[in-house]
Amino acid sequence: MAAAAASPxxxxxxxxxxxxxxxxxxxxxxxxxxAAAGEDPVGLRAAPLGHLHAAALGFHTALAxxxxxxxxxxxxxxxxxxxxxxxxxxxxxxxxxxSGDLTVSTEDGAWRVSWRVPTAGDLADVAxxxxxxxxxxxxxxxxxxxxxxxxxxxxxxxxxxxEAALAAADPLAEVTVGLGCPECGAFFDADVDPIAFVxxxxxxxxxxxxxxxxxxxxxxxxxxxxxxxLPEQRRTAYLEIVREGA
Numbered sequence: 408m409a410a411a412a413a414s415p416x417x418x419x420x421x422x423x424x425x426x427x428x429x430x431x432x433x434x435x436x437x438x439x440x441x442a443a444a445g446e447d448p449v450g451l452r453a454a455p456l457g458h459l460h461a462a463a464l465g466f467h468t469a470l471a472x473x474x475x476x477x478x479x480x481x482x483x484x485x486x487x488x489x490x491x492x493x494x495x496x497x498x499x500x501x502x503x504x505x506s507g508d509l510t511v512s513t514e515d516g517a518w519r520v521s522w523r524v525p526t527a528g529d530l531a532d533v534a535x536x537x538x539x540x541x542x543x544x545x546x547x548x549x550x551x552x553x554x555x556x557x558x559x560x561x562x563x564x565x566x567x568x569x570e571a572a573l574a575a576a577d578p579l580a581e582v583t584v585g586l587g588c589p590e591c592g593a594f595f596d597a598d599v600d601p602i603a604f605v606x607x608x609x610x611x612x613x614x615x616x617x618x619x620x621x622x623x624x625x626x627x628x629x630x631x632x633x634x635x636x637l638p639e640q641r642r643t644a645y646l647e648i649v650r651e652g653a
Contacts, residue, residue, distance in 0.1 A: 416470045418616045419635045425613035434531035437463050437602040452528040457579030459527040460601040464494040467605040483593035503576045511565045516553025518565045524577040
């Protein structure tokens with residue numbers, strides 16, 4: 408999916424998002440972010456999960472730029488490992504067909520699978536279930552074993568082939584980055600959650616906007632609505648004046 412130019416996000420939009428999406432499940436929160444960015448949340452809920460992740464990354468670019476920075480813990484020595492990714496490059500990841508068929512040969516015979524990539528709605532519907540992975544497989548795959556067995560009896564190699572096909576078809580659905588620990592030299596994979604990245608930025612920006620409102624309200628007696636109505640450049644200029652006079 409090609410990255411489109413991002414428009415600046417208004418301060419009021421940031422505050423509204425932070426209020427409305429507080430406490431929501433990740434998929435619901437991401438769909439709300441997508442709606443704020445002008446995307447179709449209904450269409451994204453029915454689309455492959457990677458499309459929703461791309462929309463979230465686009466909003467991050469509009470809000471704070473394309474650079475994604477994170478810190479993870481090395482599983483070998485527990486040291487902090489920093490890394491950075493480019494959101495626009497991730498959004499450019501393309502997938503294969505959204506559905507397909509495969510045959511997996513095992514010692515007991517051939518397993519036949521018809522699959523489609525999971526949608527954001529699929530993930531939302533199974534979230535929190537103890538059997539989420541199995542339920543997701545059942546929703547997205549029609550699996551038949553050599554003796555008529557269903558997906559619940561599929562051997563590990565069949566499940567692994569299905570997972571590989573789904574990952575190739577929607578590479579932005581589950582993003583991992585290979586890292587090397589600078590302390591102990593261990594190599595490991597870290598998960599990248601686009602929804603978590605964008606929500607962290609929304610919360611950070613919302614707190615910043617509220618602090619700006621507080622400063623200008625105290626200095627000039629303006630209401631929150633009057634402060635938020637100012638263009639960002641003008642609001643920044645007033646903040647500089649207040650701080651220079653402090």
